Amino acid sequence: MQQEYTARAEQIMQRIHELAAISEDEPGVTRTFGTPAFLEGRDLVQSWMEAAGLLTRVDGIGNLRARLESQNPDAKTFVLASHIDTVVNAGKFDGPLGVLTGLDLLEQLISQRADLPFHIELIAFSDEEGVRFHTTYLGSEVVTGAFDHAMLARRDENGVTLDQALEIMGGDASQLALDAIPAAEWLGYFEMHIEQGPVLWERNVPVALVTAIAGQQRVELTFRGMAGHAGTVPMNMRQDALCAAAEFVLTAEQFAQAHGQGLVATVGKLSISNSASNVIPGEVTCTLDLRSDNQAQLADAYKALLNFAEGLAAQRNVELVWKLVQQTAPVACSQPLNDLLIQAIAESGYETISLVSGAGHDAVPVSAVAPATMMFIRCYKGISHNPLENVELADLAAAIAVAERFIHQLRMKHERTSC
Missing domain, CATH: 3.30.70.360 (Alpha-Beta Plaits)
Incomplete structure (x- = not known):
């Protein structure tokens, strides 16, 4: 089984490196919201999602969304997500690691012809970093229904408004309200992300549970x-x-x-x-x-x-x-989802380390409408927002194993509930 997880980790790594080659400049990675490099990178990720057999669409704010449907049309939606925009001169893993690991999980469910008790939506958020318009969570605020339409008048350093940027990207600001998942339809949210800190690196543990976000x-x-x-x-x-x-x-x-x-x-x-x-x-x-x-x-x-x-x-x-x-405001992660994640970490044979995230994540706006949990993945010396950002193959393979157990436990829980 470990060999299988390693092979899957290798494919994720290959995709991460291929995506990182798309950048506004050298030698790091820069794909800020709405730029040609961002759009090219998003198209590449969409091609991988579609090759997996997923239903995909780009919403009004530029989020890339792929969906694996339950046979129950009235089922709620569980969201796997992270972001694909970057800071200037970034590393390869902050954001894309979560999206592409989520894609791997869905590819496995498709290959197993899994019968899901809930819909799963994989989202590559368009703007978490907030570099261009100096405000974070644009993508996730649209999905949660928290987007402030006054933000459409905000201008970037070149004087381009957000509204104009969306039009250039092919989006439609008037439709943003329709892109939200209603609160009643959310089942929960799971985000996988590099730690961006040194704790896991120093303790040589591949994953950690996130209990709260500053x-x-x-x-x-x-x-x-x-x-x-x-x-x-x-x-x-x-x-x-x-x-x-x-x-x-x-x-x-x-x-x-x-x-x-x-x-x-x-x-x-x-x-x-x-x-x-x-x-x-x-x-x-x-x-x-x-x-x-x-x-x-x-x-x-x-x-x-x-x-x-x-x-x-x-x-x-x-x-x-x-x-x-x-x-x-500070956000506490969902205890019921955390309990499932703790169980998945323990059953995978790893020590459970609980961490507070000092960095912001899309789980912040999501937590206002749905239970949310996060898993950190060990990264080289905790370095992030830097071209030296790196994840080792063995740690990624461990994270896949834990995440797969977590999704399995979530499925079992809700299959029992629906019986």
């Missing part, structure tokens, strides 16, 4: 001072926007270090307007990414850093524009 608050801050000549404006008369931003960056780091395990704060983007070596920076924009699995801790950190930024701006005589771009 909440996030993303902010865009702009400090506006006064640009001036670097040689003529005295130090005590300057309104240096970059110095204000620099002080905020270090304080955010120090605050997270000092205020408890589980809280992380990151400034990942910094932009200096009209920058030059001999000009005092007059306007600087940066980002703040706050995460914690504790809602109270997250809210307290947000308030404290906002108060600090306001005081800093007043002290340095600069203007502050604080814009909350996105917020999500």
Whole structure:
């Protein structure tokens, strides 16, 4: 049996490498939402789904959806999913690993002519990373019915609105509401994903159970001072926007270090307007990414850093524009589904490790309408969002074995329920 799982893992790896060859640039992998590279990659994945005999379609937001029908037309739908968009200069595995492992599971069910007590829908979400329009979960929010149509007016860095991007992709924004799976029709959700952390790597365990997903608050801050000549404006008369931003960056780091395990704060983007070596920076924009699995801790950190930024701006005589771009609450995974996953891990002969995901996933919006669970797969040193991202064949084979047991147990549970 292990030899069979290894052969299946090899096929998944081959597909992952083939998909990774489609990129907007070199040497990493870049397939951001709606770009020609994204569309080419999606077409390739769709060809594999159709070759397996699955019914496929592309919905209005660009999600690729494949369906394996139960003989019971009134059955609920269980969703297997992850995403196929990437960050800039990404690795090969973040997102596609879950989609293509899900495809492998469905190929096996088809070959076995399995009679399902529920429909299974495999979804390759179009935009989880949020790179192009600076908002995550566009794909899964459409599927869950949570999409905010005001987002259609949001523009990318080239001034293209989301509405225009969908039209270029062949989508129809007016039909987005029809792409949602009604809450009453959901049975549950299962996502397989690389860990993006070092725990499994260090402990040499192939998979882990995800118990919760950290909440996030993303902010865009702009400090506006006064640009001036670097040689003529005295130090005590300057309104240096970059110095204000620099002080905020270090304080955010120090605050997270000092205020408890589980809280992380990151400034990942910094932009200096009209920058030059001999000009005092007059306007600087940066980002703040706050995460914690504790809602109270997250809210307290947000308030404290906002108060600090306001005081800093007043002290340095600069203007502050604080814009909350996105917020999500911490999410607990479904205990009944987790119990089945724990059983599958144990029966496969592996230690059960429970982890909280500091990274966001499409399971976040899904959890508002359906029970959701996730399985992490060991990755090289926990490296992610990086071309060094890697998964070993043996770990992928182990993950296939666990996932297959999980789906089998879910089938048995619902076959007994329907009897």
